[in-house]
Amino acid sequence: MNWEQLLSLRRQGDNNKRLRNEQDETRLGFDVDYDRIIFSSAFRSLQDKTQVIPLSKTDFVHTRLTHSLEVSVVGRSLGRLAGKKIIEKHPYLQEVHGYKFNDIGAIVAAAALAHDIGNPPFGHSGEKAIGEYFKTGNGVRFKQQLSDVEYQDIIDFEGNANGFRLLTQNRAGVTGGLRLSNATLGAFMKYPKESLPKKPSDHICDKKFGFFQSEKLIFNDVAEDLGLPFRGSTNTISYGRHPLTFLVEAADDICYTIIDFEDGINLGLISEDYALEYLIKLVKDTINTKKYNSLEFMEDRLSYLRALAINTLIQDAVAIFIANEDSILNGTFDCSLMDKSKYKAQIEDIINLSIQNIYQAQEVVEKEIAGYTIISDILEVYIAALIGKKERNVSNYHKLILRTLPGPYRQTEGSIYEILLNTCSYVASLSDSAAVHIHTKIKGKQL
Incomplete structure (x- = not known):
């Protein structure tokens, strides 16, 4: 893969290539992507969709909307920091084509903003509930009327694939859905494969699937325009990830690790002393002890640790991305960035506590x-x-x-x-x- 192709500004329906040098600097195509997502009805519905606690009546628990906005903010920082290193390493991107490091931040921010746009109500159990209706419920009666891959699409109903559908689906008078740039769509495509074969390898690309059969042609068009490496066969469709997808995924991983944990503390599901101890372990190298001890209220102590923790993980994720750029570009990097984190043990401790006290709460x-x-x-x-x-x-x-x-x-x-x-x-x-x-x-x- 090469960065010039991966940063494609082309949109569905375009006959000609869109050049970065010809973009209006006051509102780049990648900024347009962000705006179109923000103003879409699908994005608005996230304001009342579960992030952790379904149908929560409290003000300080995150919904899919607030989570998506926060992931986008973290993604923008990841993209800008990584983008600065990429431009330094590949100066032709700016000197010849006009790309700037903020462009990469804008792509990651837009893709991160949309990362949960296809998710059903009631969190991940909503995906499972849709699938179970067709797998073991009354919907099983349709199995004989569908191909194997069509049936797999619905029994493993996937929010990522539904998100791609919402962003690209053709309707009467509306060609190409939101008509986002291919760079943003590529960064959004977390699992660039169809639903079968199911998990053919341990590669991160194969963990789930990223498009339904109804969007197969659009998906192929985007992947080919971006130059994503083909990993399928004569009968199956599968591609390598867009490199910026790793940054979108890292933004999501960082936010749900730290902020879901924060929700659990605010709800009283995790004791303050126990929780703060876990966060302090994560930021022990950067914490200002004097400042921390001067904070009288729990909310302020938690806010300070949360900000430090997110910044610590952002810096770590960017370092991992840049160190592994070559393997990411050739498609051999096979895990998430946070799986390579030097803070992996601390992250796993926090996630395990969240599973026990929050996700499995009565x-x-x-x-x-x-x-x-x-x-x-x-x-x-x-x-x-x-x-x-x-x-x-x-x-x-x-x-x-x-x-x-x-x-x-x-x-x-x-x-x-x-x-x-x-x-x-x-x-x-x-x-x-x-x-x-x-x-x-x-x-x-x-x-």
Whole structure:
């Protein structure tokens, strides 16, 4: 891979290459990407989607929206720091093509902003709930009507693939979705492969999948424009990662490690003394003890340690990225940046404590259980209505149900796969509260 190609400003539908030297310096194409994501309805729905605690009623618990904004801020710092080193090492990028280190920060910030845009309500259990409906629930009846890879798409419904769909999906009059630059889409594509074969290797690229069959052609087009290395076969599609994806992933890893932990402390799920001890271990080389001891309130002590911890991990991640640039560019770097961190032991201690005290807390588990039922019931009702419409056997009840669907999700002219996937995408687009509200309505519990 080469940086000039990887920093492509081309957008879906472009006939000609977009040159960095011809960009308006007051609003670069990568800045346009960020703006388009911010103003999208899919991004707005993240304000009421679970990050850690589903349907939390407190003000200081993060949602997918606040998490995404924070990941974007960290990603921008990672991109700028790494970008400065990249430009120094490859001066032709600036001297010949006009790229600047802030461009790389803008790409990573935009991709990081969108990294959770395809995630369903109720956190990662929402993804599993959609898949389980088709794997063990009533949706299993469609298995014989789908190809193996189409069926795998929905039984392993993946927020990353749904995010790529939202960012690129063609609709009547709207070609190319948000029409982001290929550089930003490439940095967004965390797992550049289709759903089968499932986890064919231990390489980080193969951990999950990154696109549905419906976006296969678009995905291929982006990957080829960027010059991503092909890792598939004559029958399967798989590519190496865009190098900047490692920085997007690191931004997410840093934020959920430190900030989910902070949420647990604020909620009282982790004792302050115990938690601060874990954070101090992470920042022992940079902490100003005098300043720390002068902070009277827990919130200020926690804020100080959080800022130090994030900065410590940012510097470490950039150092790892630059040290491994060659293997990242040739596609042989096979793990996340934080897996190589010199702070890996401290990170694992924090994550393990978060798993035990936060992610497996009774409140979280109970709401995730409710989420399974809610998602399954909504899928059942809408799929039955849409299939009934396609087969011209729609009841009056189903006609009423269809009227509650937004226009793009009422279409039944496509295949069974397209109808099922479209319905899954609709359910994934719902906020936690919207899913609860719709479920209450269809169950007749609220008039």
